[in-house]
Amino acid sequence: MNIINIEHIAKIYKVGLEEVHALRDVSLRIDKNEYVAIMGPSGSGKSTLMNMLGCLDTPTSGKYEFKGVSVSEMSDNELAIIRNREIGFVFQTFNLLARSDAVHNVELPLIYAGVPTAERRERAIQALIDVGLKDRLHHKPNELSGGQRQRVAIARALVTNPSIILADEPTGNLDSKTGEEIMALFHEIHEKGNTIILVTHEEYIAEHAARIVRLKDGLIEKDERVERRYIPKIKSTVAQ
Amino acid sequence: MRVILFEFKEGMMIALRAIASNKIRAMLTMLGIFIGVTVVVTMSTAIKGIDNSFQQGISSLGSDVLYIDKWAWFSNVEWWKMRNRKNITMEEFEKFKNLAKLPVAVAPVINTVQTVKYQERRVENVFINGSNADYVKTTNFTFSEGRFYSEIESNGSRQVAVIGSEIAKKLFPNLSPLDKTIKIGGENFRVVGVLAEQGSFILGPWNPDNQIYVPIGTIFKNFASNRWRSITINVRAASPAMVEETKAEAEGIMRKVRGLSYDQENDFSINQQEGLQENYNSVVGVIQIAGLFITGLSLFVGAIGIMNIMFVSVKERTKEIGLRKAIGAKRRTILAQFLLESSVICLVGGLAGLIAAVILSMLINQFIPTSIQIGSVILGIGISLITGIVSGIAPAYTAAKMDPVEALRYE
Numbered sequence: 001m002n003i004i005n006i007e008h009i010a011k012i013y014k015v016g017l018e019e020v021h022a023l024r025d026v027s028l029r030i031d032k033n034e035y036v037a038i039m040g041p042s043g044s045g046k047s048t049l050m051n052m053l054g055c056l057d058t059p060t061s062g063k064y065e066f067k068g069v070s071v072s073e074m075s076d077n078e079l080a081i082i083r084n085r086e087i088g089f090v091f092q093t094f095n096l097l098a099r100s101d102a103v104h105n106v107e108l109p110l111i112y113a114g115v116p117t118a119e120r121r122e123r124a125i126q127a128l129i130d131v132g133l134k135d136r137l138h139h140k141p142n143e144l145s146g147g148q149r150q151r152v153a154i155a156r157a158l159v160t161n162p163s164i165i166l167a168d169e170p171t172g173n174l175d176s177k178t179g180e181e182i183m184a185l186f187h188e189i190h191e192k193g194n195t196i197i198l199v200t201h202e203e204y205i206a207e208h209a210a211r212i213v214r215l216k217d218g219l220i221e222k223d224e225r226v227e228r229r230y231i232p233k234i235k236s237t238v239a240q
Numbered sequence: 241m242r243v244i245l246f247e248f249k250e251g252m253m254i255a256l257r258a259i260a261s262n263k264i265r266a267m268l269t270m271l272g273i274f275i276g277v278t279v280v281v282t283m284s285t286a287i288k289g290i291d292n293s294f295q296q297g298i299s300s301l302g303s304d305v306l307y308i309d310k311w312a313w314f315s316n317v318e319w320w321k322m323r324n325r326k327n328i329t330m331e332e333f334e335k336f337k338n339l340a341k342l343p344v345a346v347a348p349v350i351n352t353v354q355t356v357k358y359q360e361r362r363v364e365n366v367f368i369n370g371s372n373a374d375y376v377k378t379t380n381f382t383f384s385e386g387r388f389y390s391e392i393e394s395n396g397s398r399q400v401a402v403i404g405s406e407i408a409k410k411l412f413p414n415l416s417p418l419d420k421t422i423k424i425g426g427e428n429f430r431v432v433g434v435l436a437e438q439g440s441f442i443l444g445p446w447n448p449d450n451q452i453y454v455p456i457g458t459i460f461k462n463f464a465s466n467r468w469r470s471i472t473i474n475v476r477a478a479s480p481a482m483v484e485e486t487k488a489e490a491e492g493i494m495r496k497v498r499g500l501s502y503d504q505e506n507d508f509s510i511n512q513q514e515g516l517q518e519n520y521n522s523v524v525g526v527i528q529i530a531g532l533f534i535t536g537l538s539l540f541v542g543a544i545g546i547m548n549i550m551f552v553s554v555k556e557r558t559k560e561i562g563l564r565k566a567i568g569a570k571r572r573t574i575l576a577q578f579l580l581e582s583s584v585i586c587l588v589g590g591l592a593g594l595i596a597a598v599i600l601s602m603l604i605n606q607f608i609p610t611s612i613q614i615g616s617v618i619l620g621i622g623i624s625l626i627t628g629i630v631s632g633i634a635p636a637y638t639a640a641k642m643d644p645v646e647a648l649r650y651e
Contacts, residue, residue, distance in 0.1 A: 051645050054566070056566060056644045056645050056648075057645055076570075076571055077570050077571065080565065080568050080569065080570045080571075081568065081570075083565075083566060083567065083568050084567060084568020085568070089566050089567060091563075091648070095559065095562075095563040095566075095648070097560060097563075099257070099261040100257070108564070108567060109567040109568055111250050112564075112567065112568035112569050112570075112573065113568065114243065114246055156567070
């Protein structure tokens, strides 16, 4: 069953008087439990595509169905609901609330989902345990290492049990060893049956995925299923 | 309904977190509202106090009393025309009194200003009110000691006096004035009564507290120059509802006494407190509006401060707003968050300002009367809440309509 079905979408931005064709004609299907990497140089349209997939933006033309429901013409509020329930975001810069502890950061999407306080704390703590931060529950971002911050962000993405995890250069701000650990964590998450879309421009990061979609000048240059050449050697989680 | 309550609660939590994370800024912002609410509420309690004092004052004069006078208190008759009118005399008063059927009391009044002494103590420029025993029936006076002078004393022009509470305080700080002999303009008068405080500072020398009441004959006898002055006839109607009818009757009788033919204008005026009230409203009302306007300006400045801070806060938290939207915050959730933040700041500042205003009002009450009422409290809370919402709406709207993609990219 496919979760994402994109047909001939285009996105045109107006910058001053000039029209920028960020996406020209892109069609893409992503099935449940796929692990897809979207690659491309800067300006290739991969950020635009990611925003589109994440329901942060709507296409200028074309069709986007998410689990069979058309999102192309949804209102801001409807998109917010889809993002809240169906999509877990992981950003390059983590985007944690600086003055809130790990638990509060993780429970944030549950607040917007209307989950009652007690249940939401329980779920947030469980999500943090799942990513190996059992003893960092009440640390604030500035008391955590880069890798730990990204784990908090991943816990936040997972806590709502979304249909897809959308990770935008998740290792971009991390050293290679920590990056490796985070990729191992993604591997585990994928093993548990989650669908992951990874946006990156690093070849060795993309190699973790089972499918690589390469973009160039707003078009899909290549969409290939790859033999996963890389299986993480190290265990991801600090505590299992 | 439950969803709204939930969102309100969560929005409130987020707003409180935001305020707590920037305490000094929040305090400084609150200070603006604090000062604004303090001055506006204090001003309103002072205005209310002065108003009450005035109302009390004129009611001590009696709201159903007509004053037949040579002069109109407030009118568009040229003053030289009134100057040329004949004086109202005691003889005319007697005729009037005999003809009038409707009034419950009729009294002639003449005033003089004299220095009053008791032993070493003296009070300058005291209004001495000369009348007859019926005068007290045209007022709402109450007595702290003694009585009003009697008909016999009045008819016999006895040297007796009834003194106002302020005069009593000044001349007799430590002892009872009753049966003491005071000097009014050098003449001896025996005190037979002391008025209870009538309380109307706004009337100044016209305040009964600052006056002395003596039989009218003593004025003519002792202060001869007053013999040629016009008297005022105080006429008290049976009830406020009877005022108009009594006035019509009084006008008819006065015209008859004066022997005016139908085509002649009145050569006297019938005054009423109502005129005083109107005049008060037109003068003091303007001062009040100006006062509230000026104090309102400080509140306005406070509101601009809040708006400014909220705009800064929105700008600063652009990325946070982007994130919140990305993970599912709706427009109205973001709008509520920032509105609640500015409302909480204003409400806290406003409540503190309200407390300060109450304390300030109590202090000011030592000098001029103030009146703290539930209305002032509602006013204080109301204006701080409205300020919060009004000054928060534009920044909150800016935050709510942010594009999450742009906001997330913001550095």
